[in-house]
Amino acid sequence: MLSKKAQLLKPSPTLAMANKARELQAQGHPVISLTVGEPDWPSFRVANQAAMEAIEQGFTKYTAAAGIPELRAAIAKVTSDEVGVSYTAAQTAVAPGAKFVIYALLQMLINPGDEVLIPTPYWVSYPTMAELAEAKVRFIECGESENFKLTAEKLKNALTEKSRVLILCSPSNPTGLSYSVTELKALADVIAQHPQLVVISDDIYNKLVFQSSKDLLQNAEGLKRAPQLLNVAPQLKNQVVIVNGASKSYSMTGWRVGWALGPEPLIKVLADFLSQSTSNVTSISQKATLAALQKGGPELKEAVAKLEAKKNRMLELFQKNLNLIKVTPPDGAFYFWLKVDSCFNRSMDHQGQKIVLKNSIDVAKIWLEKYFVAVVPGIEFGSEGYIRMSIAASDKDLDEAYHRLKKFESELQ
Numbered sequence: 488m489l490s491k492k493a494q495l496l497k498p499s500p501t502l503a504m505a506n507k508a509r510e511l512q513a514q515g516h517p518v519i520s521l522t523v524g525e526p527d528w529p530s531f532r533v534a535n536q537a538a539m540e541a542i543e544q545g546f547t548k549y550t551a552a553a554g555i556p557e558l559r560a561a562i563a564k565v566t567s568d569e570v571g572v573s574y575t576a577a578q579t580a581v582a583p584g585a586k587f588v589i590y591a592l593l594q595m596l597i598n599p600g601d602e603v604l605i606p607t608p609y610w611v612s613y614p615t616m617a618e619l620a621e622a623k624v625r626f627i628e629c630g631e632s633e634n635f636k637l638t639a640e641k642l643k644n645a646l647t648e649k650s651r652v653l654i655l656c657s658p659s660n661p662t663g664l665s666y667s668v669t670e671l672k673a674l675a676d677v678i679a680q681h682p683q684l685v686v687i688s689d690d691i692y693n694k695l696v697f698q699s700s701k702d703l704l705q706n707a708e709g710l711k712r713a714p715q716l717l718n719v720a721p722q723l724k725n726q727v728v729i730v731n732g733a734s735k736s737y738s739m740t741g742w743r744v745g746w747a748l749g750p751e752p753l754i755k756v757l758a759d760f761l762s763q764s765t766s767n768v769t770s771i772s773q774k775a776t777l778a779a780l781q782k783g784g785p786e787l788k789e790a791v792a793k794l795e796a797k798k799n800r801m802l803e804l805f806q807k808n809l810n811l812i813k814v815t816p817p818d819g820a821f822y823f824w825l826k827v828d829s830c831f832n833r834s835m836d837h838q839g840q841k842i843v844l845k846n847s848i849d850v851a852k853i854w855l856e857k858y859f860v861a862v863v864p865g866i867e868f869g870s871e872g873y874i875r876m877s878i879a880a881s882d883k884d885l886d887e888a889y890h891r892l893k894k895f896e897s898e899l900q
C-alpha cells in the first residue's frame with residue numbers, strides 16, 4: 488500500500504528520544520529532557536503582542552502563499568544588511584518553518600540521482616529530506632581533526648559532476664561550531680569553481696552566538712551574528728540560498744515561520760510550490776514575526792546573554808569535573824557536543840544486569856534509563872562517539888543533569 492517514498496520515511500530521532508523521555512516521565516521518573524532543539528525562554532513579548540493585535544484586527548485569513556509583502560520586505564532588508572548583498576522581497580519566500588523551507592528547496596532543486604552533499608555531523612533531517620527528493624546523499628565526514636567542519640580539501644574531493652546541492656549549517660546543529668571567515672573563504676573558492684552547485688546555507692542559529700566565537704559580525708544595534716558565505720564571497724549570490732527563521736532567534740518554534748532568500752527564478756517556483764502545498768504560513772504568525780524582526784533586538788540581546796552565561800557555567804563544570812565526557816566549546820546555538828567514546832567497552836550495572844556500552848546509542852540509553860537524562864546519540868547526526876545535549880534548559884535542570892552524569896562516570900566500571 489505504501490509508496491517507496493513513504494517507506495523511506497524515518498521518524499525524527501530527536502523527537503523519538505523526547506517521546507521516550509516523556510513516557511518515563513509519565514511513569515513518574517524524574518526525567519530531565521535535553522533532547523529537542525528548542526529555546527527554553529518564552530516567545531518574544533513584541534511577537535506575542537503583535538499576534539494578539541492581529542487577531543483583534545481580524546487579520547486571520549489567507550495571505551499570499553509566500554508571505555505578506557511587508558514581512559518579505561522586512562526579511563529581505565534584514566538579510567541584505569546581514570550578508571552585505573542586496574535582496575528584494577521577490578527574492579524572499581516565507582514558509583511554515585525552516586525545516587519545510589529546506590524540504591521544499593530540495594524538491595525544487597533536485598532531479599532523481601543528483602547528489603546532495605552533507606557534511607557530518609549533520610542536522611538529522613537533512614538526509615531524509617534529500618532522499619525524499621530522490622537525491623543520492625553523499626556524506627562528507629568531518630571529524631575531530633577538522634573541528635567537525637567541512638574543509639575546502641574535503642569538499643573538493645567529494646564533488647562530482649552530479650553534485651547539485653551542498654548543505655552548510657553555521658553555527659551547527661549538533662556541534663554549535665561556526666565557520667570562521669578564513670574557512671568560509673576557502674570553501675567559497677571551491678564552490679565558485681563548480682557553478683552547478685547550489686549551497687543551502689542554513690543560518691537558523693546565526694544570531695545565537697557567543698562572544699568567544701571568532702569573526703562575529705555586528706549590526707547597528709550591537710547584535711552579534713555568525714558570518715556566512717556571502718559575507719566573504721558576495722559574487723556567489725546566484726549559487727547560495729539563505730535559509731533562516733523565527734524559531735530559534737525569537738524562540739518561536741511553535742509559530743512555524745521560516746524563510747528562504749535566493750535567485751528570483753528559484754524563489755518564484757518555491758512560492759508556486761507553497762501555493763500548491765501548504766499555502767501561507769499562519770497569518771497571525773507572520774505579523775508576530777514581522778514585529779520580532781523589527782523590534783525584537785533588545786529581547787534577543789537579553790536571551791543571548793542569558794544563554795551565554797548558562798553555556799559558560801556548564802562548560803566550566805564539565806571541563807573541570809568530568810573526566811570521560813569531553814565537551815567541545817560551542818560558538819553558538821544551544822548544544823553541547825559531548826565526546827563519549829572513552830566510555831565505550833566499559834560496563835555498568837543496570838536492572839540486575841551488567842551492560843557493556845558499545846556505542847553512543849548504548850550511552851544515551853543508559854543515561855536515560857538509569858540516570859533519567861535524555862539526550863540524542865551522535866550516530867543520529869552521522870558521527871559515532873558523541874552525544875548531543877541541549878543546554879536550553881533551566882539552570883536547575885542543567886545542574887541536576889551534570890550531577891547525574893558525574894555519578895554515571897563514577898559508576899562506570
Ligand SMILES: Cc1ncc(COP(=O)(O)O)c(C=O)c1O
Nearest residue numbers: 524584585586610660732734745
Ligand atoms: C539546523 C536546523 N535547521 C533548521 C531547523 C528547523 O527549524 P524550524 O522548522 O523550526 O524553522 C532546525 C530545528 O531544529 C535546525 O536545528
